[in-house]
Amino acid sequence: MSATEATARTMSYREALREAIREGMQADERVFLTGEDVGAYGGSFGVSRGLLDEFGPERIRDTPLSEAAFVGAGIGAAMGGMRPIVEVMTVNFSLLALDQIVNNAATIPHMSGGQVQIPVVVRMTTGAGRQLAAQHSHSLEGWYAHVPGLKVLAPATVADARWMLGPALADPNPVIVFEHGSLYNREGEIGDTAGPAGDITRASIRRPGRDLTFVAYGQSVWTALEAAETLASEGVEAEVLDLRVLRPLDTDAVISSVTRTHRAVIIDEMWRTGSLAAEVSALITEQAFYELDAPVGRVCTQELPIPYAGHLEQAALPNTTRVLAAAREAVGGDG
């Protein structure tokens, strides 16, 4: 294979994550993967399929259904010099480990006066859209992004799935990675080097535009891109800003985009009340109020536990129809 052929490959988001884990484990023997069904089963979402054969049960370490214990053990192992990747099957189950993440991982580095580092990566699936009903459909990224001491990532693209894990593993702080459940089968092209996808500090413009900024993360980035296509056919050029990093937020990227487009619609699968969208909206009004030609719009999940029935679930989520309505409202004014 020639060098040019090697520069771009097509793979799924799932495969990209697997390749990133493999690379991390090959590069550093302190890296191991642990969690429910990561080994023999191959990962609840198939991310770690094959890795048990490749690395063995010491480093691809199945756990009992004990979220507090195995997340806490990952935190403790990081304190003890390892570089654990802890897979919590979904954000819903991570609530059983919230004590370890919030009371231990986020506090101990500071509370110990800087004596202790906790370089753990905790990966979890998030989001709705697959008719899994309320207890398997939460989007609680903002709960974690609320907590000082944590870093929170949300790879939306295949390239980000492939390249954000490396820097997350190298980071001396606890890093929480949210993988939207609808993204695993998404295919994309990746290059053979990380490029901007290997950064875990900045947001990324996925589509440039002059009339309106969609601020989104995770699956909502794709909803925003779809809406932007429709708007383009109507003569409205929407910019799509993928936050990528939910803590610390790339405030400059948000403000800079809104300063150019003068309109913002934030798309967030959290419930509207107390959402990340609320935080971004507040940032815009604090720092770019006089740049705005329209009120900041928010498209979030409706205020209800996610229903099972497909039509209800879709109606509850920030779907393209709702995003388009918010965008048209923003640009329809006298701007």
Place this chain on the structure above:
Amino acid sequence: MTGAAGTDALRTMLLIRTFEERCVELYSAAKIRGFLHLYIGEEAVAAGIMPALEPGDRVVSTYREHGHALARGVPARSVLAEMFGKVEGVCRGRGGSMHLFDVAHRFYGGNAIVGGGLPIAVGLALADRMAGRDHVTACFFGEGAIAEGEFHESLNLAALWRLPVIFCCENNLYAMGTALARSESEVNLTMKAASYEVPAWSVDGMDVDAVADAARRAVLSVRAGDGPCFLELRTYRFRAHSMYDPDLYRTREEIARWRERDPIDAYVQVLRDAGTLDDAALEALRDETRAVVDDAVAYAEAGTPEPVDEMTRFVYAEEAAP
């Protein structure tokens, strides 16, 4: 314990007692604020367990931890400066009484969420195991933690993975104000550990020799790779749960009965009977520990507050990971 080891154990217990009695005065003088949980009455546990550990071994503790820290060798002056909220404290005043961390002594807090330290201990032990180091981790917690899911998850995981953890359950009979029989349907704690295939035994936690014997046995087994052990250390706190606790849930008579078994008085008698301690030696030990505490108070008093503009330091690591 015989000879120097016995004297050392007595010295440790006296240091803890003297230190904490001074803490009460300093709390009343508002030099120490927040929560203050005293270990008085339970000194034989820390003084018995710690000598069984090697310098590379690790300790995970609770919010009632002054005794553990001092017995582990964390300097009294750094502990007290921490409780004064001074930058000279072990955690630069960020942790206080309940969160003493001293990585140089492999002392990993100081966890104020009941049961919250157990998964951390499992993880530290996992790191040592995976890295091929033969360290053990001693994890302290009260009997109240046994009602927490994290206890059960951690014992199971440590046993399943045969990790080098010594689970040291300080059973002082009360989870804050709730007596064991009012919170557990089964009050035989070793049975709970045994149900996870963890070797478990009960020890008289008022007898420092008994604790030391059990600790040596546990460390030997755990370090050999035989998986975790569970020790129930039967003890009693002579003081209230914290400085806020009016101590309404137990009788004066019960407290008095336990005080008759004061671990320090008992051990003084043991050493006298063995002919290794006389009045002069005891007085010298008391003077020595008083001097250590006096020095700690002076050090803490002279300490400096962290500048407010540095308070966000260490929220995120200042250095790259090694």
